[in-house]
Amino acid sequence: MSDKLTDTFLAEANELIIDIERCLLEVGRGSDDRENISAIFRAMHTLKGASGMFGYELVQRLTHNLENIYQDIRDGNRFLDSVISELTFKTLDQLRLLLGGPSNTSEPAGYHELLEIVKSVSGDQSALSVDHHYNSPSPAEQCTYYIQLTPHLNIIRNGTNPLYLVDDLLALGSGIARPFFNELPELHQLDAENCYIGFEVILATDKAEDEIQAVFLFAEGNCEVHIARIANENLIKEFTNETNPFITAETGKVIGFESVRKSMDKKLASRVTETANKALKAKGGNIRVGSEQLDELMNLVSELVTTQARLSLFANISESNELSGISENIEKITRRLRDNAFTMSLVPFDSIKVRFQRLVGELSKELNKSVEFATEGMETKIDKSIVEKLIDPILHILRNCIDHGIETSEVRTKNGKSSQGKVSLKAFYSGSNVVIEISDDGAGIDLERIRDKAISRGLISKDAQLTDLELTDLIFLAGLSTADNITDVSGRGVGMDVVRRNIADIRGEVEVATIEGQGTRFIIKLPLTLSILDGLLVKIGATEFILPLSAVVKCYEVETTQLEETFNHWITLDGQRTPFFYLRKIFSITQAKPLYSQLINVPYNGSLVALAVDQIVGEYQAVLKPLGNLYLEQDEFSGATILGDGTVALVLDPTRMIKNLSASETTNQIHN
Amino acid sequence: MAKKILVVDDSESIRMLVSTILENAGFEVERAVDGSDALHVLDSNSFHLIITDLNMPIMDGISLIEKVRVTPHHNRVPIIMLTTESHTFFKDHARTAGATGWVVKPFVADKLLAVINKVLR
Numbered sequence: 001m002s003d004k005l006t007d008t009f010l011a012e013a014n015e016l017i018i019d020i021e022r023c024l025l026e027v028g029r030g031s032d033d034r035e036n037i038s039a040i041f042r043a044m045h046t047l048k049g050a051s052g053m054f055g056y057e058l059v060q061r062l063t064h065n066l067e068n069i070y071q072d073i074r075d076g077n078r079f080l081d082s083v084i085s086e087l088t089f090k091t092l093d094q095l096r097l098l099l100g101g102p103s104n105t106s107e108p109a110g111y112h113e114l115l116e117i118v119k120s121v122s123g124d125q126s127a128l129s130v131d132h133h134y135n136s137p138s139p140a141e142q143c144t145y146y147i148q149l150t151p152h153l154n155i156i157r158n159g160t161n162p163l164y165l166v167d168d169l170l171a172l173g174s175g176i177a178r179p180f181f182n183e184l185p186e187l188h189q190l191d192a193e194n195c196y197i198g199f200e201v202i203l204a205t206d207k208a209e210d211e212i213q214a215v216f217l218f219a220e221g222n223c224e225v226h227i228a229r230i231a232n233e234n235l236i237k238e239f240t241n242e243t244n245p246f247i248t249a250e251t252g253k254v255i256g257f258e259s260v261r262k263s264m265d266k267k268l269a270s271r272v273t274e275t276a277n278k279a280l281k282a283k284g285g286n287i288r289v290g291s292e293q294l295d296e297l298m299n300l301v302s303e304l305v306t307t308q309a310r311l312s313l314f315a316n317i318s319e320s321n322e323l324s325g326i327s328e329n330i331e332k333i334t335r336r337l338r339d340n341a342f343t344m345s346l347v348p349f350d351s352i353k354v355r356f357q358r359l360v361g362e363l364s365k366e367l368n369k370s371v372e373f374a375t376e377g378m379e380t381k382i383d384k385s386i387v388e389k390l391i392d393p394i395l396h397i398l399r400n401c402i403d404h405g406i407e408t409s410e411v412r413t414k415n416g417k418s419s420q421g422k423v424s425l426k427a428f429y430s431g432s433n434v435v436i437e438i439s440d441d442g443a444g445i446d447l448e449r450i451r452d453k454a455i456s457r458g459l460i461s462k463d464a465q466l467t468d469l470e471l472t473d474l475i476f477l478a479g480l481s482t483a484d485n486i487t488d489v490s491g492r493g494v495g496m497d498v499v500r501r502n503i504a505d506i507r508g509e510v511e512v513a514t515i516e517g518q519g520t521r522f523i524i525k526l527p528l529t530l531s532i533l534d535g536l537l538v539k540i541g542a543t544e545f546i547l548p549l550s551a552v553v554k555c556y557e558v559e560t561t562q563l564e565e566t567f568n569h570w571i572t573l574d575g576q577r578t579p580f581f582y583l584r585k586i587f588s589i590t591q592a593k594p595l596y597s598q599l600i601n602v603p604y605n606g607s608l609v610a611l612a613v614d615q616i617v618g619e620y621q622a623v624l625k626p627l628g629n630l631y632l633e634q635d636e637f638s639g640a641t642i643l644g645d646g647t648v649a650l651v652l653d654p655t656r657m658i659k660n661l662s663a664s665e666t667t668n669q670i671h672n
Numbered sequence: 673m674a675k676k677i678l679v680v681d682d683s684e685s686i687r688m689l690v691s692t693i694l695e696n697a698g699f700e701v702e703r704a705v706d707g708s709d710a711l712h713v714l715d716s717n718s719f720h721l722i723i724t725d726l727n728m729p730i731m732d733g734i735s736l737i738e739k740v741r742v743t744p745h746h747n748r749v750p751i752i753m754l755t756t757e758s759h760t761f762f763k764d765h766a767r768t769a770g771a772t773g774w775v776v777k778p779f780v781a782d783k784l785l786a787v788i789n790k791v792l793r
Contacts, residue, residue, distance in 0.1 A: 005692060009685035045727045046683045049756040052778035053689055060778075164790060214760050290742060354708040354730050 006103075009054045013099050016043045017092050024085055037080065041070045047095075055103035059095055062115055066091050068122040084121065091118060142173065142206045142234040149216075150198040151223040153191075160219045166199050168215045173205025174236050204234040294345055301334075301341045302623040305532060306642060308334045309621060313645060335621070338532060346381035346528075349427050352391055353378050356425060359395055363402045370409050370420040371402055380427040382434045386506050386526055390436070393499045393510070397438050397522050398423065400496075405442030405520050415517065417441065433550070434528055439521035445514040447471045472512050476500040507638055509655065533624055533651065537617040537643075538598070540584050541591030544649040545613070546622045546641055551654045553601040553608060555616055560597045563612050573599065573610060580610035581661055602654040609658050622651060636660050674700040675792060676717070680710040680724035680736065681754070686777070690723060690754065693781045694788075707731030711739055714746055721792055726755035726762060734769045741770040750791045754779070 020043045023036040044067040051059035066088065072078045094114055098105075147169060151162045166177050179197050190196075203212070209227065216225045308330055315327035353375055364371035382390075406412075406421035413419050426437040447468060454460045454474050466474075475496045503510045508526040527533075535546035556573050563571070563582050571580050580599060583589075599610040622641035627650075631637060636657035637650045677699045681687045691701045702717060704710035708731040710724065722740065726733040733753055740746045750772040755762070758776045766774065775787050 005685065005688055008688050012684045039729070042682075042727060042729055045756065046686075049725075049777045050683045050685045052756070053686060161790070210760050214763055350730060351708060354706065355712070358709070 006054060009050055010099055012050065013047055013056075013059070014096070016047045017095060017099075019043045020088070021092060024088060027080055027085070033080070037070065037074050041067065041074045044070060056098065057103075058105070058107060058111060059098050062091060062095060062098075062111075062118065065115065065118045065122050069118070072122070087118065087121060090114065141232060142204050143229055144202065144204045144231045144233065144235040145209070145212060146228045146230050147201040147203060147212065148198070148226040149201070149223055150225075151195045151219075153194040153196070155195045155219070155222040156193060160222050162195060162197070162199065162219075162223065165215060165219055165223075166201060169201050169203055169212070172207045172212060172215070173203055174234075175201050175203035175205075176236065177201045202230075202236065204236040297341050298345060301338050302532060304334055305338055305621050306623050309643070310645070313643075338621070342383075342528070342532075343381070345384050347384050347387055348381050349378045349387070352387055353425075355391060356394060356398055359398055360402065360423060363399065367403060368408070369402065369406050371406055372420050372422045374422060374424040376424065376426040377428045380429060380434060382427075382526065383528065386508075389502060389506050390524075390526070393502045393524070394425070394436070394438065396496075396499050398425075401438065401440040401442065401520065401522075405440040405444070407443050429528075430525070434526045436524040436526070437521060438524075439519060441519040444516040444518055444520055445472060445475065445512070446516065447514075450474050469513075472514055475512060476510070504635065504656075507653070533622045533641075535620045535622040535641075535651065536600070537620040537649070538600070538613040539615040539617055540587060540613050541589040543587070543589060544617070544643060544647065545583075546620060546649050546651040547600065547602070547611070547654060548638075548651070549619060551602045553603060555601070556599040556610070557596050558599055560593050560595060563597055571599070571610065573601065576608070578608055578610050580612055581658065582612045584612065584614065586661070602658070604655060604658045609654075611652075611654060611657075622649070624651060674698055675720040676700045676702065677788075678702045678704060678710060678713060678717070678719045678722045680704045680707065680722065680728070680733070682706050682725060682728040686725070686754075690784070693784060697785050697788075699788075707733060707736030707739070710736055711743075714740065714743065718745060719749055721788065722749055722751045723754050723788075724751060726753055726757055726766070734766055734771075737766065737769040737771050752787060752791060754784070 020040050023039045023043070027033050027036045027040075044063050048060055048063040048067055051057075051063060069078075069084060073080050073084070091114060094111065097108065098111075101108075149162065149165060151160075155162060169175065170177060178200050180200060181196055181198075184190075184196050205212070209229065212227055213225075216223070219225075308327075311327050312331055315323045356375075357373055360371055360373040363369075401423050402421075406423065407415070407417075409419040412421065421440065421442060423438070423440045426439075428435055450471055451460075451466070451474075454477070455462055459474065459477055460466065476499070477497055500510050503524055503526070506526060508524055510525075511523045512520065513523070514520040533546070534549040536549050536552050538545050538547060554574075558571065563580070569580055569582070570577050572578070578599075578601065584593070584597075594614045598613050598616045600613065600616070601608045601610050603609075620643075624639040624641060626639055627634070627637060636653055638653040638656075639651045640648050641651055643649050677694055679687055679690045679694070679701055680703075681690065682705055687703050687705075691703060694701045702713055702719070704713050706728040707724070710722070711731075722736075724733040724736055731739075733755070737751050737753075740749065740751065751770065752773040752775060753763075753766050753771050754775045754777060756777045757763075763774055773787055773791050775784055
């Protein structure tokens, strides 16, 4: 073993020990125990495997026993109490000592005692230990088995050589193998790549039947295997020429278990037992489904939702109680089916986490900055198609955090911060949304510089009064990069405007908050899924629109004249002065006005804004269809849906609409 | 042309060790730190063989096999598990997922190469 390899191992082993210590301390501090315990277990497991490879047998032995304890803890069979954690620390010290010396040394003082303690602690619970559980008792006595192996014709083409299987079988004990022909065709039909030979093996072994079956583990599907126990003792040594069951038939035909039994001496046969071949049980409750199949399921569910909406509509019109009952029932089932199908297409963040970890690792090395990357809530699930589109924006934000946010160690120490910077990625559910927070504890965004830059680029006027929030938001504008000297890392290629656009494409929002000197936080808000929306169906004139139900806070009824007569578009709702947008006017709908209009309160930037419509029809599950290219500029509509009667309704994105409407006003203010 | 092998293990030393053994035997080797990383490597490379650890953070070996087996370009590549686990339960699990072979750690180089040659032939 070369020195370089051993050095790598030692460095890694030390890292693993440090990891274990760190996780152990964190468990002590009461952070996420499950995650830490799995991490401890995994680190021990890796250490065990590697130390075995590099000849550190003592390390391997000690770690193995310690690992058993943590396996129990991980599986919830015991608690990580102070006794165990103290023992672990003690063991880690011992491991360090062992790793400090050469491999293959003799046991240092205290090793044996410690090993015994660890063994006894892990042994306490051995009845519950998983290892123990899986081990089927192996018979102490030798048994004799009859094994018939019939390979499929294509077994060799599939990469399995049946001879190896026979070799592996015979390696389990002593045995006799005999080939037979398996449906041998006429010579001219013989395919050299086919396997026409099968084998019968009589095997005497002290191994359990499980282990015999394990030989065929990777050949299953390529051959038929029949295993029968013929005696609870070793018959092989009693075989003479007369009793050898294979001697009697040399025809190349399969003899079979029955004949083997018959051909044996009566004396032997009386002791022969027959055991049914236990089928290999498939374990685990998961089945794999192709993603096209899943997409098809989602499609069908979508269609079903649309059709069901139509049925509900028809049931309402028909005024038949019976039909309404059925329709309501179908609605309930459809909803559950829909929710069920959804969860199937959700994937956890975990699946993309490693991309971010690698980026942070590589970047911090490249930029020579010390950065800790923390993640939280990576089990949060989100639609598969969203996840894929999220990777690039998050990578970009992370790049910015490390490149511009995190300061060098020297600067950090000078400013009284820990020398290691911290970047964290957090995901969690919030209502029907998934929120992703990316934050760093770096320098924050220099708002004055943003301001200067925006003025110099003509994005805002010189005397524009902007709040800090609005200023920070400017980083999402195209053509505003604060990176004066474009580094290799960020400041090239896509800018934050692209990040916002990409996130908007998946119906998400991105915001940024920063405190100078303390750090920056990016908040991405995303819908759980893209294809179906729980909506509120509203009407203006004869035109129908859908609002996402998640955005609706409260609805009010007011006289239409009240909306028409106001001069500043403010109205008092529940004693609160609320700005409102009169959609009838905005959409230039001129059909007859109703006597009463409806105001719908939606949240916007921490306060409430009302949208005025003519009529609220009711809740509606909308199957979102994308709008065509012609509507690309109309981002206040997130899509369209087909209503039960076949008409098309646009789906409003209230936040974006309000933003656009108020932006046009703000821009006017800025430029005037 | 040298056959290409992807080695997936979260332990750097095992990764290096296996790579060294394989490279000395004339194989071309790529490395990945876990299942998820391996999938990224597989996005743009194809291999004659994948050797993977079982127990890894983020994505374990069995999930990797399951994923690879439904990936159109890679669904037929032989996959050998290289792991400290030796129990049938795990082997069974791996086989169901679509593993081709199994080598238990600690292993000797000759044994590993023998299994590889067996699978690659």
